[in-house]
Amino acid sequence: MRFLSFLLAFTFTSLAFAEDLPPPARVIVNPVVGSSARTLPQWQFGFQRTAGANINSHLLANALTVGVLPRLEFGVVPIYYIGVPGSSNFSAKVHFYKGEDFDAAVSVSEARFLTRVEYQGKIETPALVLQSTHLSVNYRPPRFSDLTISPFTTTVCAHVDSANAMIFVGSLKCEVERGVDLQWQIKDREWITFAVGNVRDTGLSPYEELHSGLGAAWSKFRPKELISRPSVGVYYTPETSNTLYLLSTTFYEI
Template sequence: MMIFLIILFLSAGRAGAEEVAIENSFKHSFTPHSTVSARTGEWGSVALQRTPGTNRKTSALMSSLTAVVIPRLEIGTALLLHTSPYHNSNFNVKVNFFRSDLMNWALSYSNILWRPPYYDTGTSIIYEKLKIESLSLVTNIQPEGSLWSYGVSTTFSSTYVEVEGLPFKFTEEAQPEYNLDISYEWSGREDITLGLGMLRDQGLTAFEKTRFGFGVSYALYRPQKLFSKPTVGLHYTPDVGSFLWSFATTFY
């Protein structure tokens, strides 16, 4: 936690950067709804964003605090999980392995390990070990001179389980998730993004059913402010008739 606070302080010192650099940064900063942004920020930049491997239907409280530790490499952790007595560790990594003015590609990986024994009140199962892993591939396409940009992603998740009283271990593979975002630059500093996709019910384990959903997110760019790009969204899942809100932001 202290490391992230230090990096946040350092990023505040960069708030006096030239306006041209700020505008170029915003131009390349895709506003996601169902997907994630493939482009990482500059060194030392900090953000609160959806944890890689979770999805648009995961509670906003599960967001990660992330930091760019070296160019194109972003690491983070879901802070809320650290408050659980069953939590052992969690981390996520995103690598922006291809970058151009037109397109960005990234791979992200997340790992959540629960401390044994973990008791599932819904099934009365005691897990000796419960590990959740996810791998996502995402691309953002932002044509030069166009107000439109696009995001596509797919996520593969698995849950590794050891159950008390059973002699075997197993890994459950989730159905792949597919997402599409279409973003429009409403004004020089505002984005509106429409997104849809096939997502797991909670985006936390491999045992969940995949359902279709859609929604919208709005982002406002505020250069040199603490919350420099706050983004709010609302997502609807027709099968269960549920809405879920989201919040993300970059800092300075």
């Protein structure tokens, strides 16, 4: 009987202690010029940078995204539908490697912008097709648990989807963007991020020059709030003297 009493007391004490333990640390990455190598939790929604668009279209071309599986995310850019009637777009991200200190994800996206061309009395509606493949990495050095290093590379290709084969071949163009984000956790639920990148002028096609720039952002995690993970920042391109203001968030994140 004494043994049973001791066992029950030990069990309840252990359960009470376990409830007081802090939850495991979450990996939250709020990049400036790249994108996180993690996907949103299942049925979690966000307003985030489009996987295939660069920093220069960060706000206007943000995507409404949703986690459809634990490591699969889909999104669409609403402004593409509003700005160019008849156009379409999608993006998908797969978190294909998940480790204690290292994560990797690949994103693909496609946007089709309809145009109208009249030639020799005939009207054609060819589409400008923009396709991208984006590889992102999150690395957390074991000796610096508050630091996350996130390099990325994006290959963007475009062509005019025309019945004329010469137009199709002549319009085919690709560019490769690169950059890295350095995120530092300054408080329990706050981060600052610094970034450098070599990206296109506007991020809407590969028919643009690449320029180097730098940026910074502040982020905060507010669980269960409508604006759960606001991230605001700025990005500056010295060659063009262009300054952009950045904004992204998740909604009702737990």
